[in-house]
Amino acid sequence: MRFDIMTLFPDLVQTVLSESIIGRAQKSGVIEVHTHNIRDYAENKHNRVDDTPYGGGMGMLMAAPPIYRCHKAITEALPAGQRVHTVYLSPRGRVFDHKIAKELAAYDDLILLCGHYEGVDARVMQTVVDEEISIGDFVLTGGELPACLVVDAVARLCDGVLSDAECYEKESVASGLLEYPQYTRPYDFMGLTVPEVLISGHHENIEKWRLEQSVALTKERRPDLYEIYEKERK
Ligand code: 4GS
Numbered sequence: 001m002r003f004d005i006m007t008l009f010p011d012l013v014q015t016v017l018s019e020s021i022i023g024r025a026q027k028s029g030v031i032e033v034h035t036h037n038i039r040d041y042a043e044n045k046h047n048r049v050d051d052t053p054y055g056g057g058m059g060m061l062m063a064a065p066p067i068y069r070c071h072k073a074i075t076e077a078l079p080a081g082q083r084v085h086t087v088y089l090s091p092r093g094r095v096f097d098h099k100i101a102k103e104l105a106a107y108d109d110l111i112l113l114c115g116h117y118e119g120v121d122a123r124v125m126q127t128v129v130d131e132e133i134s135i136g137d138f139v140l141t142g143g144e145l146p147a148c149l150v151v152d153a154v155a156r157l158c159d160g161v162l163s164d165a166e167c168y169e170k171e172s173v174a175s176g177l178l179e180y181p182q183y184t185r186p187y188d189f190m191g192l193t194v195p196e197v198l199i200s201g202h203h204e205n206i207e208k209w210r211l212e213q214s215v216a217l218t219k220e221r222r223p224d225l226y227e228i229y230e231k232e233r234k
Contacts, residue, residue: 007035012144030159042066050116062121101153105158116141116143
């Protein structure tokens, strides 16, 4: 899968995505992450990409033409027949979750637009953006961290990104329940010991205990997720 990120801060995005599992996946070639500096598509002397809003008001907006040209350059360079989807990261979008990550993982190319200042000209939504996605109800200084977050969550669903051991983790979270408590050595940490069932060697009991823990934790902390889990069991 390929990711194209339109941003004013390509170095920020590259730095975040070049480490750890996503960095490894790029090196091995199972995913490609390309950043595009929107400023390179400004066609004026000072490479300005922002301007004041019509009607007045606070702050600056990202103008439509440089974003449009940047997007055109990306899509024109792609091979024909690719499934392409363009997302603008914004608090106005539908709120990102595991289900949306799975939807986005079905595309060949995901183009992500990172906003700055007070946002982008509304005509960008009419011309290049397929949908807006929010990573939560709070306001950030730019769309770069949301874009990195979406790439991370989507890329780990692509074949070959996670090792078999790392895949194991995928099952529990994707089940719609919160993760059960986990322990590693030492057995006794500051007088806190590991639950006996986990050292019993009885795999059936261990699985039962873990599921019970997951269900109880989900019911207590995330009644919204618990309700869905209950419904889907019927
Ligand atoms: C989010 C968010 C966000 C909004 C970008 C103000 C700069 C900022 N983007 N989910 N302008 N929450 N964007 O806060 O996606």
